[in-house]
Amino acid sequence: MEEPTQTGFVHCSVILKNNQKNWINNMMKPRIIAVSILFIIAISINAHAALKAGTQAPPFTLKSLDGKQVSLKNLRAKGPVMLVFWTTECVYCFMHIGELNELQEKYRDKGFTIAAINFAGEHEQEVREYVSDNGLKYLMLTDRLKNIDVAQAYKVIGTPTIVLIAPDGKILTYGYSIPDLTRWIK
Template sequence: MKRLTAGLFFVLFLLFAVSEAKGLKPYMFTLKDENGKTVSLKELKGNVVYLIFWSKTCGTCRKELKEINKLYRKYKDKGVIFYAVIIDEKSPDRIKQIKKEWEFEIPVLIGNSVVKSKYRIIGTPITYILRKDLSIGKIVYGEISLKKAEKYINRFLKEQ
């Protein structure tokens, strides 16, 4: 029991430490979107990048994507690029169907096992908000309120 408690404490410490890791660079992926277009993270430099990792079986993701869609509409033409990275579906047609059912417009990238591993996706939703230099500004495990998300977006937009 003592070993389990120590292990759990260590995992929680790592999650907190990573979530506050400023200046770290994320894995520079190249993924296809739901329309077959290739998206390379390194080409997004100069923008704040909002990545939300999700799965089709995640009820919290469904709620969160609908909410974050409000920020997508507000900031998509103001230097913020949003992507919802799905980790458990490869079919573009099914992804488009889910987007319609869940009522969100955020462009979807089709994740893979490498991205899942490199971004330490141990559950969903997980949000990465990247600064303009593509360093990690904030990682959120679980839900994020619109107010908090917008606070980070605005902070990172003001940075040079």
């Protein structure tokens, strides 16, 4: 039996690379285009479905990582509340951690609270590890099944969805980026 030659391996490698390129061109590009179109449609639908500024924020009570029951009503009693709907898989959520930590620290004395709601049904232990590994310094709500209901009430379709709520319960801003808080917190 003959030993395989280096050229034999190179030839197989070239065939595999060509097949991968063909597979990507034939299978993945149409899927990427379709997913991109669906994403644009979803954002368009959400623009119309999003909760509007000036409307009342849906009430909720969820469990924090330390096991306490936390209600939006109690959070609002302290001052403005920023809800951040997120998942551990969200790259943009990860990118905002530093800024959110800074905002929580800067405005804490004014009663401002950031409450992050993990709504992907992730296990509490996964969330704990993520919080610990990434140094999140704001309130984390992890009620696995209830979070999904809250996300639906807030018409969340993507992450991060960020909702700023006034102490009177009215929605101030709703979107996918961190709002300028200087307008709302003096």
